[in-house]
Amino acid sequence: MSESMRICLSCGICCDGTLIGFVQLHTEEIPAVRKIIEVEEEGQQGIFLQPCKQFSCNGCKVYAERPIECGKYECGLLKSAAKKELTFEDAVDVVAAVKQKTALITEHIASLDIKLHSKSFYFQMFELKKLFRKNKSNIALSPSQEKLLAEVEELDEMLVKYYDVSFK
Numbered sequence: 001m002s003e004s005m006r007i008c009l010s011c012g013i014c015c016d017g018t019l020i021g022f023v024q025l026h027t028e029e030i031p032a033v034r035k036i037i038e039v040e041e042e043g044q045q046g047i048f049l050q051p052c053k054q055f056s057c058n059g060c061k062v063y064a065e066r067p068i069e070c071g072k073y074e075c076g077l078l079k080s081a082a083k084k085e086l087t088f089e090d091a092v093d094v095v096a097a098v099k100q101k102t103a104l105i106t107e108h109i110a111s112l113d114i115k116l117h118s119k120s121f122y123f124q125m126f127e128l129k130k131l132f133r134k135n136k137s138n139i140a141l142s143p144s145q146e147k148l149l150a151e152v153e154e155l156d157e158m159l160v161k162y163y164d165v166s167f168k
Contacts, residue, residue, distance in 0.1 A: 003088045004078050009059045011095045014073060017051035017120035018102055019165045023069050036062050050120045076164035094162050101155045108148045125152055125167040 025046040054062045080086045116124045
């Protein structure tokens with residue numbers, strides 16, 4: 001197995017809803033994908049929301065049958081590793097740091113009892129930023145809220161730097 005594939009399969013943050021909020025499906029693949037993942041359809045278009053229910057800590061459970069866009073997706077981290085800009089060990093460290101920061105943010109949101117509607121971490125970050133912008137214009141944020149917002153900004157900087165993705 002190539003190092004890129006090992007990085008990809010051990011990472012999964014594109015599948016767990018951290019990097020991507022939904023996956024667009026090709027019209028011809030909707031019937032087959034519908035058998036393995038809940039698909040939302042409008043007319044001839046179809047998507048499925050992240051986190052993907054076929055992804056677990058052990059990786060993608062439908063890797064061989066995954067949707068076309070999943071198979072084509074290559075994040076900035078994989079591109080950097082392929083170009084030898086990052087070693088395999090550095091890439092694994094980045095994945096661990098992103099997962100740790102994501103877990104910290106999720107715990108912080110729970111401790112502040114903030115209710116977010118989306119199941120996707122990606123969309124939750126948009127909700128959170130919108131909520132904080134709204135509150136900032138009305139009242140000052142608490143120190144805990146300021147800390148959470150700083151954690152989100154730190155994660156966003158990591159995602160921009162290593163994955164070419166942003167919550168902005």
